[in-house]
Amino acid sequence: MTDRLQSARTAADVPLADAATLRAAGRAPAVPFRVALTDGRELVMNRLLRVLPGRRVVGDSLLDGRRVLAKLFIDKNSARRAERERQGIAALAAAGIPTPALIAAAALPGGGHLLTTEFLDGATTLLEHWRPLADRLPGDVDACELLVPAFRLLGRLHRAGLAHDDLHFGNFLLHNGHLYIIDGDAVTTAPAPLAAKPAARDLAMLIAQLPRAWDGAIAPLLAAYRDGGAQSLDAAVLARALRHERAWRLRDYLAKTGRDCTLFRVHRSLHRFEAVVRTEADALAPLLADPDHWVETGHPLKRGNTCTVSLVELGERRFVIKRYNLKHFGHALSRAWRPTRAWHSWREGHRLALFGIPTPRPLALIEERWGPLRARAWLVTEYCGGPDMLTHLRADEEPAPAEAASLKTLFDTLYRERISHGDLKATNLLWDGNKALLIDLDAARQHATIVGFHRAWRRDRARFLRNWPADTPLHRWLAAMLPGRP
Known part of the structure; x- marks a missing residue:
């Protein structure tokens, strides 16, 4: 300067x-x-x-x-x-x-x-470097190379008897080849080395930033933590801390999707509710001001009685806007007291993203309201231009390695997290050239009980397999790959 x-x-x-x-x-x-x-x-x-x-x-x-x-x-x-x-x-x-x-x-x-x-001029956060790698397969070499120094630094922290109450990738800075940790008000001191319980909490906090599909690939990260001088932690203690941290993180994040905060801008009035990813608010301002105009003038993707979907171009970017319609007075009355399907899709889209399940990023939600009553609603997401899986996969052959790995990771994660989709047609899975993305989340849910989940999962599994004849190589491969066999 x-x-x-x-x-x-x-x-x-x-x-x-x-x-x-x-x-x-x-x-x-x-x-x-x-x-x-x-x-x-x-x-x-x-x-x-x-x-x-x-x-x-x-x-x-x-x-x-x-x-x-x-x-x-x-x-x-x-x-x-x-x-x-x-x-x-x-x-x-x-x-x-x-x-x-x-x-x-x-x-x-x-x-x-x-x-x-x-002031570390030119410093970048670990989060900025992680985002382009977040969709890589668990254990990816480049991703591990990025993460290992952070886990090693945490080991050094614990060896010195220090704990950090707000460990996330945004609190690590990369500057001139060196890694720094910031946010001193989250640092607490204790006798060195740090005791197992607070150490497990800190380590779980950092692991929880990763998609859960990484659970089987964190050995190099734990080794780096020990290389920093930290003591080995009992696997059961760490697993318990990780369950607690993930449950808290999910509750906290989903609560933020409906209130004004650093991540989301939320406006409420008597006749309207609007939530938008804060960093996208300026770019989406014209669309948010008149969503019907963009739905009607955009390229139609679906024209149904209950929903209308359009592809819109705003500047140099493309978005999908989905309007949830009300067919008649009786339909409007039946929906008025319930959360809208747009609200449900908004929340579930963010839930899937937190679990590392690929889905077009939900960017904005708008609801018409009359006090506590809800009417029409709009959902804006990123656009994925790839083909759906019904078009992309060939029934007469097994998927290529990239598609096979992506599908297995996606379905294994859904099963592990007890998430059912509710309408698992092959057209509700897209291929973007690198990974499979799940769309149309109106009926998706995470189940509290294993019995309820297994009932819903059996329906999802059967619906997905029905997309291809039972005697084809693709159907046989999917039947063997999909978890939860009947």
């Missing part, structure tokens, strides 16, 4: 903000802004990186002409939160765990606290 730009952004015409104004600004404080310090200096925040409305503002900033990462704690508990962050960073540094160095910590005039660390 040039001296001229630095001077311009620290000039008096940049608005001055304090904790109260930042709380009032909610999720989108206007940048740049200045923050006065008690010693007469000023910090200038130029770019927001994360905002927890009313609690914390994190951004790319300047202090004394130096580029820093600034965390502004602005709620009534700011002193405690800032001190916990400072202590966590100090503990990591004392243990030799790579983390951005602490530069300054100070109270702000009129309330609130500031903490700054070095």
